[in-house]
Amino acid sequence: MRVEFGDLPEPVVHGARRALLNWLGCVLGAAHEDAVRIAADVMAESRPSAEAAVLGRGIDLDVGGAALVNALAAHLYDFDDTHARSILHPSAATAAVALSLCQRLDLTGADVIAAYVAGTEVACRVAAAVTPQHNDDGWHVTGTVGTFGAAAAASRLLGLEPRQATMALALAATQASGLRENFGTMAKPLHPGKAAWNGVLAARLARRGFTASEEGLAGRRGFLAVMAPDADRGALTAGLGRDYETVKNRFKPYACGVVTHAAIDAAVEARRSGVDAGHVTSVRAHVHPLVAELTAKTGLRKGLEGKFSVFHCIAVGLLDGRAGPREFTDERVVDPLVVALSKRIELVVDPAMGEESARLDIRTDDGRERSVAVEAATGSLERPMSDDALEEKFRMLVGEAAGVDDLVSAMWSLGPDTSVRELVRMMPGAARA
């Protein structure tokens, strides 16, 4: 099955554009971070040809190097998309490979989308087959399974024959890696970075006739047998070409784990309806038990810890009306205003509450009490982020750079008329032509 842009249903094309806009915002937003800088510096050590952009950093690298760094940046804030069924972050590696190779080969936005969909459909199916056991066993699915998505996207763009594509997927399987032990370190986003690099290598080797087992995925000692022995093998091909996983992505409005999102939604909604954080005297937050179990951290010192504190999350929702990367910096989590407000928040664990629900009972110093309830968090499959909300997130991440409006328009109309090289030149921090 070869994915062609013209054959894709409109909702799938639109879903791909949403994912790519979200991916690009994450990449550009994180481009200045240390982990991205270090990875870019290391990949530049061999002074490769300038084939594809390290987005937002004003330098070009070879296809593999650029894809590695961009995929790393995409996942750095854990703000990228999530395949709801498997918790795979499907776009990080796949989109990075699609964009880098399309630059190298001077292709169009239609090719980006076709390659992105090919990679996403493959990776989400493998992820659905292997999770949750694969995750529970200690694997980081975004690294391991991301390799298949990257290889499939690269195979599509390099025009591999079916037998070669089988080899590419087997070469992906035998390179798949990434341990959950590294959560909380720079190695976590390196996993999709390496998935991207490895996927490009797999497709390039296969294109020139390199061999691997024909049973690399499902054979006796293949990926499933070794890394996910209880996999649901039927999920690998179920609905392929008909029922697109590309549209089953969820997007995060907030740069932290989804378990806190309903409570943040309620805080943002309270602020919008007139609650002034400076006058809040107490908040009783009614939440699902998981929220207390996973995110009840107090006494924060590091920005990263803020993501595991629903108190901090609600406080910034009330104060700032958002919870983006700037709300999870080392500075913000120790800001006296935020800390003082966090201390006025009390958790009420309610097992009857849905995982995607929350209710805040907010008391202010004028004696009023208001209640804000959220049934389904923004970004859940029940209540997906709107296109406008995705655009707003993009602007928050990218900032006020010149040309952002044009870039956003170009991303929404990504297709056969888009020159990928021109698109990349529109991006903030692009290398001068």
Next chain:
Amino acid sequence: MRVEFGDLPEPVVHGARRALLNWLGCVLGAAHEDAVRIAADVMAESRPSAEAAVLGRGIDLDVGGAALVNALAAHLYDFDDTHARSILHPSAATAAVALSLCQRLDLTGADVIAAYVAGTEVACRVAAAVTPQHNDDGWHVTGTVGTFGAAAAASRLLGLEPRQATMALALAATQASGLRENFGTMAKPLHPGKAAWNGVLAARLARRGFTASEEGLAGRRGFLAVMAPDADRGALTAGLGRDYETVKNRFKPYACGVVTHAAIDAAVEARRSGVDAGHVTSVRAHVHPLVAELTAKTGLRKGLEGKFSVFHCIAVGLLDGRAGPREFTDERVVDPLVVALSKRIELVVDPAMGEESARLDIRTDDGRERSVAVEAATGSLERPMSDDALEEKFRMLVGEAAGVDDLVSAMWSLGPDTSVRELVRMMPGAARA
């Protein structure tokens, strides 16, 4: 613990030189093969700087690319060294990284040996800890654990501080991969190739401050927990810096699995003592049961199948007095003389026989019967290959190229006076300066 050339006991230095000579022979001998050519072409696609040689192919690549291709070549014939306890092939990736980085950094043979020993001591210990379960579970230890050896060698040459080296090993752990499903395909030697590339990346990232878990190897979701849950953790550090694994390598005189080696030894010995293969009417080969179980293949069509046919192995031993790569080509396994002789060989399985033993009862058309018994195969730890035999193997692999005598001498005296860049220029097929 930092490995310094001057601190190493003489037998360890000599053991490293033996391993490096053997490694180099394997690399140069396989340099013309398709898998090596394809990998070199792919790694050249990004036109990286010429930092290190793809040995025997007359081209230079960046450090990572050269290390990948050379490590692949080293393992292609399965003719490289074997850590007896774990069946890790310890040199493939580690020596490749040591040589490539020393070229890039313009270092000496003393640095090659120090880095090689550092990598080998680390990798052999991890391999000893995780095997045999890790192998039985479907992992190719030369790929997975090879990554640690490569990272340790690179860490030594890049001068990493202890904390950085810990990060480099964690970054190796989280990239470790390689599935046994690919045995018999080009992907098998790609595993140490990728181990080399990944090890260089790990050390370079760590040197610049990239982070990973401090418990990347032994933590709750680290390498051991996920990829070798029943590992013998004590083996990781046992004897470190005192009892060198570097000298526990075994070398193969024949380019096939060790299980056939005693029988080949006996055949070679029979030829040497005057048996003329053209006059042999029957051979009764008394062997350990494993020989019959693993290598009783008949009706050969492909060269690779010859490695799994003790009949073919004995036949070429009698005919050619050796069993190198040229005895396992597609042509040689269907040669009528070889096939006819193979059919006159009968296996006698003897459970009382040692695994490293064999006896051939050979009848010739003059009515004579001779018996040749081998107690311990050449290359076993009981009867290691001599330096002369290793040199002979090297010459067989490298052929009659000009300058081979000087190259062999240089390898035997590899040390502080050796410029690695000059050494590489002495090699057959080196790029012109």
